[in-house]
Amino acid sequence: MSASRLHRVAVLVLEGAKPLDVGIPAQVFTTRASMPYEVRVCGAVPGVVAGGDGLAYQVAHGLEALDWADIVFVPGYRHPDREDPPRAVVDALIAAHQRGARLAAISTGAFALAATGLLDGKRATTHWHYARALAAKRPLIRVDENVLFVDEGSILTSAGAASGIDLCLHILRRDLGMGASNHAARRLVAAPYRSGGQAQYVPRSVPEPLGERFAATREWALHRLGEPLTLEILARNAAVSPRTFSRRFAxxxxxTPMQWVMRARVDMARELLERSERGVEQIAADVGLGTGANLRLHFQRILGTTPSDYRRTFAQGE
Structure with a gap:
């Protein structure tokens, strides 16, 4: 895609579409100076689409928007397990993917992508309430109900509505780097980083009072990445034993707690590479990784690239 034009985002609204699921990509990728995207909201045909929760959507575009888009979002919709979307919608999604567009589902939008057959043999997720239904309807898909989102390269799926924000921020990190993603998260007043591997918040038979305490410990650690952070130090902050902390954190x-700390340090290094002129050795010290060699090792392991290559790709002004 030419760097001179905006990234093109189509949001495909199906019958019964859920309002949060529609609004998330439309708002995250809305055109502004800091966001080089253009968004078109579309349906099977232009006009009014009946949505869920008492709402309807007036869409200006039909399926031709999928021919135009670089990425197509399919928001969740009601009763996805009852019948597939219209054949014209399924064919348009397949054609968009064959043309090179990425397809991204929020919540039960995964059922629409499943109807294309493009998820067969791939890992995917959806809202926990519908995960078993998706697995039963499409047994060739490796459904993972225990994650927030799954990135299979050209096809991405996410869990319930809020995880759609996590998926959008993940796409921003891929497209524009950590700085743009963090800027968008601040604008949305959202958590800047929840990994796709984080568990969905499914109902439990017993209340889980440790959740908020551990969230506070993660926030505390994010402000101290340059300091020593061991399992014992984190557990002490959470006021539980190291064994309990390690098990519940995972x-x-x-x-594991230390895997999370390492990824947080690499992400902080990513933003420093984008936004500062500090050398690799200084950045390694700033984020608690000690030496440039250590930073390069973990950068390559987690991101599959080097700090220098990452800076050349995402540094501001380049």
């Missing part, structure tokens, strides 16, 4: 986030 259940909440999908990572």
């Amino acid at each position: 259940e909440d986030t999908g990572y």
Whole structure:
């Protein structure tokens, strides 16, 4: 895609569309100086689309918007397990993907992508309430109900509505880097980073009073990444034993405490590479990784690239 034009985002509104799911990509990618995207909201045909929760949508575009888009979002919709979207919608999604567009589903929008067959043999997620229904309807899909989103490259899926924000921020990180993603998160008053591997918030038979305490510990750690952070130090902040902290932290986030700390340090290094002229050795010290060699090792392991290559790609003004 030419760097001289805006990234093109189509939001495909299907019958029964859920309002939050529609609004999230439309708002996150709205055109502004800091966001080089153009958004078109579309339906199977232009006009009024009946939505869920007593709402309807007036869409200006039909399926031709999918021929135009670089990425197509499919928001969740009601009763996705009852029948597939119209054949014209399914064919348009397949054609968009074949042309090179990315397809991204929020919540039950995964059922529409599943109807294309493009998820067969791939890992995907959806809202926990519908995960078993998706697996039963499309047994060739490896449905993972325990994550916030799944990135399969050209096809992405996410869990319930709020995880659509996490998916959009993940796409921003891929497209524009950490700085743009963090800027958007601040604008949305959203958590700047929740990994796709973080667990969905599914109902439990017993209340979980430790959740908020651990969220506070993660926030506390994010402001102290340049300092020593061990399992014992984190558990002490959370006022639980290291064993309990380690077990429950992994259940909440999908990572061990020290895996999470390492990823947070690499993400902080990413933003410093984008926004400052500090050298790799200084950045390594600033984020608590000690040496440039250590930073390069973990950068390559987690991101598959080097700090220097990352800076060349995402540094401001380049």
